[in-house]
Amino acid sequence: MSARDRVGSFCTRYGLRVPVLEAPMAGACPPGLAAAVAGAGGMGASGVVNDHPEKIADWVRSYRDLAGDAPLQLNLWIPDPPAPAAVDAQAAFLDSLGGTAAPAPGPGPEFTAQFDAVLRARPTAVSTIMGLLTPEQAAAARDAGIAWFATVTTLDEALAAERAGADVVVAQAMEAGGHRGTTDPAAGEDTSVGMFALLPWLADALRVPIVAAGAVTDGRSLAAALTLGATAVQVGTALLRTPEAGIDAGWAATLEGLAPEDTVTTRAYTGRLARGIPTDYVRAWARPDAPAPAPYPHQRHLVARYRAGERGGVDRVNHWAGQAAGRARTEPAGEVVAWMWREAQGLLP
Incomplete structure (x- = not known):
């Protein structure tokens, strides 16, 4: 099947006019x-x-007010196995950066409640990262008429997702900004596969x-990407400088002209490996005297407490960026998406 035929089939299936999906960037996806x-x-x-279930419902309500019944993806992290961890060393290091932690907040959202809220919201797709839905969850999504898009970073992960019933796999290459979607929390540094290697590898093996x-x-x-076997693309960093994104001004400014080699991977924000901008905070965690970040979610919770207290040297937000961040444009998001597809159509055979 040609790239154009694949695109046409995918767009028809999911109610799209262009094969471009917004990346589900937590905290950077306003309605x-x-x-x-x-x-x-x-x-x-x-x-x-x-997000707690009430916030999920509120966000979807706002989106529907603006977009009607337009296609929508909601993304969930599959929880890591419980990993009790002491964070004394990490807290002391954050103290050394000039911060003071706020009291520990109440419990965060529970995955099952989030999943049920997504089912009630009836998006076009529920996407997952860091693992797979259980057979019962996959069946519940299917029964609700919701497609399952599973994020993968390797062929083994992709084949596992296909066997588990995923309708689509999102092939996340090493160039992507934000969190690496590896199923094994410890495997992020060992799954640095670029798009040109990953896509043909998956396309030859998957249905x-x-x-x-x-x-x-x-x-x-x-x-x-379409020529190499994809049926659509998912873009996040490309939209961060658009006016609708409304991200932190300091974060947005650092994206301008950012060279591909100037992004780094770090566990400093959450304990999970992710690609972003080497801020002073991120560089501090790479110093020889710095402890290893705590496992997820302990590092994320700890960083949130220092942001809520006297932050000192803790970044106000996670400065995520993919390797192509320097090419992100500042026009309205709709214009960026339309321009990308117009340009692509002139290049496809």
Whole structure:
């Protein structure tokens, strides 16, 4: 099947006019950004890993007010196995950066409650990262008419997702900004596979459609991903400088002209490996005297407490960025999506 035929089939199946999905970036997907992507013919999204059920419902309500019944993806993190951890060394290091922690907050959102809230919201797709749905959860999504998009970083993960019933795999390459989607929390540093190697590897082995995620910021990279076997792309960093994203001004400013080699991977924000900008805070955790970040979610909870207290040298937000961040544009998100697809169509055979 040609790339154009694959795209046509995927778009028809999921109600799209263009094969562009917004990446579900937790904390950087306001309803207005998602609606702008959907208005251009793509699929809006939100990452709800940090959200209680009421917040999920409120976000979806706001999105529907703006976008009607346009396609929508909601993303959940599969919980890591419980890992009790002492965080004394990490807290002392944060203290040394000039911060003071706020009291520990109440319990965070529980995965089962989040999943049930997503089912009630009836998005086009529920996507997962860091693992797979259980057979019971996959059946519940299917019975609700919700597709399952599973994020993978290797062929083994992709085959496991296909066997588990995923309708689509999101192939996350090493170039992508934000968290690495490895099933094994410890494997992030060992799964650095680029898009040009990953996509053909998956396309030759899978029956389900593939969505490419990582370093897609213009029509050239979109067309390349489709030529290599993808049926659509998922873009996040490419949208961060759009006015609808509304991210922290300091974060947005550091994206301008950022060279591919100037992003780094770090566990400093959450304990899970992720790609971002080497801020002073991130560089501090790479010093020889720094302890290893605590496992997820302990590092994330600890960092949140220092942000809520006297932050000192703790970044106000996670400065995520993919390797193509320097090519992100500042036009409205809908214009960026439409431009990418126009340019790509002129390059596809």
